Amino acid sequence: MTPEVQNVTVFAGSSLTDAFTRAGNGFAKTNTRVRFTFNFGSSSTLATQITNGAPADVFASADEGNMQKVVDANLLDGAPAAFATNRLAIAVAPGNPKKIAALADLARSDVVLVLAAPTVPAGKYALDALRKAGVIAKPVSQEVDVRAVLNKVSLGEADAGIVYVTDVKSATDRVTGVDIPEQQQVVARYPIAVVKGSPKSALAHRFVDYLVSPDGQKILVELGFSKP
Amino acid sequence: MRPERPPLLFAFLAAIGVAFVVLPLVGLLSRAPWETALSDLGTPEAATALRLSFVVSLAATALALVLGVPLAWVYARVQFRGRDVVRALTTLPMILPPVVGGVALLFAFGRRGLFGPALDAIGIHLPFTTAGAVLAATFVAMPFLVLTVEAGLRSMDRRYEDAARTLGAGRWLVFRRVTLPLIAPSVFAGAVLCWARALGEFGATITFAGNLPGTTQTLPLAVYIALETRPEVAIALSLVLLGLALAILVVMRDRYLRAF
Structure with missing residues (x-):
């Protein structure tokens, strides 16, 4: 039996477009049964979509304020993790x-x-x-x-x-x-979290772990992000 | 019409069709902050967008009338090679995704566009200006006017024009005193449709003209931006657009509300 490919939907701030596309490929190398669907946009648009019930598995925001909106709506599975900063x-x-x-x-x-x-x-x-x-x-x-x-x-x-x-x-x-x-300068802090009720929460948590792991951080630093 | 009982399947699918269109409107109305709607519309961001939207959509309609009525006349009255091709081209913005229209405008009239340097030389800057927003709205809305006026011209009785001509009236006088009054309902309908489309323009505007309150941020753009921070303002503005759409349907009831 061939294992089923799981689709993980990631909502991420538009500044993460290149980083997450690359990180998604990197993660997929170690987990061949995963495919990512990315929804890139302004973090405020994405937060509005998630609090109105959009089916995201992972949310990565370019600021803490918009992540807090999702926290306040009690829609996260665990606390947000800081994974990168930007200038x-x-x-x-x-x-x-x-x-x-x-x-x-x-x-x-x-x-x-x-x-x-x-x-x-x-x-x-x-x-x-x-x-x-x-x-x-x-x-x-x-x-x-x-x-x-x-x-x-x-x-x-x-x-x-x-x-x-x-x-x-x-x-x-x-x-x-x-x-x-x-x-x-202004330092942008990027938090990431798994959305509550995600049917792929195990895989979603592993993607979050991958981003804070040395492999994930290497990709982010190469693209110009700094460590959290 | 000979009334019939619908087959069960058709009645069922038709009911879903109605629900599909009506439920989102119910959703919008259910979130409407009725008590504060008026004060929400009085906030500077809402008032600015309302004012700008009326200016832009009316200017676009005026421009479409000036260019579109003669164009419709040419389509209806003049035989020339490639007429159908030209008509297809000028109808295209009606079907084209507006964002594509915005990109096309940018590559034509933008600073680095095909004609940008020439416009720049005579001091005309369109991107990020209200004129640019008017242009974007006219681009997507003018076909509605042209097609409606052309249909009016084709269906009018030309013998009135002939009679005026035999009585010695010149072409311009005939057009002004005979043709225009006869096609007035079509011109009015075309202008209303064009105005409604211009009022709702989003994609071409944000792509070509950008988004700045008071300059290019029209109602739909203001709704989009406000939804994230001031949802009550976004809903109040949406209600205005919904009300206008309803009013247009009532004005145009002979064309839309009565099927036959």
Whole structure:
């Protein structure tokens, strides 16, 4: 009898798109009977979906606030585990033609700036960073998630966007990253948890364990995440 | 119509069909914060989106009228090679997924788009502007107007035009005083349909024009964003859109509510 392939549905913040696709493949090498279905989006959209009954087995959020919404709804199987941290960067066109060197340049009138909506983690973190830098910048658009910000910059419609360092790293051929100094940085903490009532909870817990294991952490660090 | 008793299977499937459409509306209404709905609509985010949506959808309808009525006239009256192909192309946005429309607009009129540099040279910037949102709405909504007006032109009695012409009226006078009054119901119906589609536009707008309160964040975008943080505002705005849709059905009852 051939063992049945189990499908695990993972809801993850859009900044985890590359990391989880790769980690899913890595995990599948040790567990050939698993297949992943990923739902990437803003962590706030995903939290709303889960609290309204979406059938997720695993939820990974780009901030603690949206994980807390699911905790408060009493929808988790166990406590959330921190598995990665991330930092912000300014994404600009390849070669940085507008010579953007710091957050202060984002307030320039010749710079078309795009941020994530303040309702999603990347948008909140971006506002925190701008506040720390004492910069008042007006974005032309508040995108629905951080990957949409990255796309607007890589398409050339925007001159700059505040994204995660991992987003810049995932698109080095399409955008250039500008570092944000330590005192203006915001650290994004990523928690992950198994959703209560998941019919695949054993496998889901093993995927969570895999992400915090040396193998999983190696993938995350390679893609630019830092350890929790 | 000769009334008939439905076969049991048809009655059953038809009832499921009704439930399938009605239950989501019941779900929305059951969550409606009736006591606070008015104050929710008065919040700055809701009021801004309401105002912007009316501006954008009315501007899109006006633009569609200016371009679409002549286009419908050409389709109805002029024989030319490739007419069916051109008509198919201008009808495409009606069926095309709106996000694809938004991507196409971006690659045509975006900063790096085919015509972006030319537009830039004459100082026109469309992405992330209200004009861009109007353009996105017009792109998806204009076919509704063109097809409706064309059908009106094809079904009208052209002998009135001929009579006016024999009495010495010029083409422009005939169009204004004879044709337009005769097809007025079609133009009105087309404009209402076009406006309704423009009001509900989401995909092309968020892709091409982005999302900024007061500039490009129309009602559907505001509903999407508010659902995560202020669900009561999202529901109140949804009720406005639902009410408008109902009002449109009532206005257009001769076309939709009576089958024959």
